[in-house]
Amino acid sequence: MEKIKLLYHNLLSEKTKKRSERVILLIAIASFLIHLLIIYLVDFGIISLNNPSDLLKNPIAAIYTPFSFILVYEVYLLIHYLPKSITTYISKQYEIITLIIIRRLFKDLSNLSLSSDWFKIKYDLQFTYDLVASVLLFFLILQFYKQSKKRYRTDENEDSQIEGTVRFIKIKKIIAASLVPILFFVAIYSFINWLISSVELNSDSEVSFKNINNIFFEQFFTILIIADVVLLLFSFFHTVDFHKVIRNSGFIISTILIRVSFSVSGLLNTALILTAIIFGLLILIIHNQFEKQIALEKSNK
Numbered sequence: 001m002e003k004i005k006l007l008y009h010n011l012l013s014e015k016t017k018k019r020s021e022r023v024i025l026l027i028a029i030a031s032f033l034i035h036l037l038i039i040y041l042v043d044f045g046i047i048s049l050n051n052p053s054d055l056l057k058n059p060i061a062a063i064y065t066p067f068s069f070i071l072v073y074e075v076y077l078l079i080h081y082l083p084k085s086i087t088t089y090i091s092k093q094y095e096i097i098t099l100i101i102i103r104r105l106f107k108d109l110s111n112l113s114l115s116s117d118w119f120k121i122k123y124d125l126q127f128t129y130d131l132v133a134s135v136l137l138f139f140l141i142l143q144f145y146k147q148s149k150k151r152y153r154t155d156e157n158e159d160s161q162i163e164g165t166v167r168f169i170k171i172k173k174i175i176a177a178s179l180v181p182i183l184f185f186v187a188i189y190s191f192i193n194w195l196i197s198s199v200e201l202n203s204d205s206e207v208s209f210k211n212i213n214n215i216f217f218e219q220f221f222t223i224l225i226i227a228d229v230v231l232l233l234f235s236f237f238h239t240v241d242f243h244k245v246i247r248n249s250g251f252i253i254s255t256i257l258i259r260v261s262f263s264v265s266g267l268l269n270t271a272l273i274l275t276a277i278i279f280g281l282l283i284l285i286i287h288n289q290f291e292k293q294i295a296l297e298k299s300n301k
Helices: 002-012 014-043 059-081 086-109 122-148 159-200 202-214 217-238 242-261 266-299
Strands: none
Touching: 002 014, 002 159, 014 059, 059 086, 059 159, 086 122, 086 217, 086 242, 086 266, 122 266, 159 217, 217 242, 242 266
16 A cells, blocks of 8 residues: 555656646657658658658648647546546546547648538548537536536535545545556557557558557547446445436446547547537536535435
């Protein structure tokens, strides 16, 4: 247990969070400048490539790279907030998938074809879906954030409940501390695996490029689903209240829908992401209504 506490302090403390934020910011700025430099070197013919990626054809696409590092930091924040608040933890999941769509927008900008056939061209359609989805997701996350801040006090303050809460927080800290090294190795493995696939598929760069948006995040959300199920099972030691069990189960379904969205593309991908967050928001709204009703009944006793 002491080792877990030390690991948690070293990896997920406020001091580590601030240090990580500075490092990621510097890396993001440097990566943007390097990506931009490579694009211009390719454009001026200083670097010669037979079939350059779409990410090397337009300076706007250079924003894709720093966004990737920002997403890595968002993943770290998600794990950081896991022991603190389940709703903050879930909202971070929603923020990550929204940033993935925003990042995809920068990539799609380099493929836009400004013509009267806008709604017939694949890349233009995807850009339209992502543009609309990013605004809707931004609004939905705001509503989720507002709902997560609602608290309804009850007169219940039993020692057993306090002990249960402390024990559950310890379990969440253990899971969070375990997730950091796991996700670190998964990130390295995913990148190397994609890089090898890209080299092997040198003659078919469209296939390897298509998968670039899903690097690491497919595996990441799979691991989150497992972590969420473990949290749900341990939560039964903390509470068996029907509305809380439904809320936690609903959040797992929401995460699964996000994970499934990586296996499809186009409108279906966008629809699944929106459905996942709308579902999570509705679950939280209904849960809060239960909390409000229970608090009202207790206050009238």
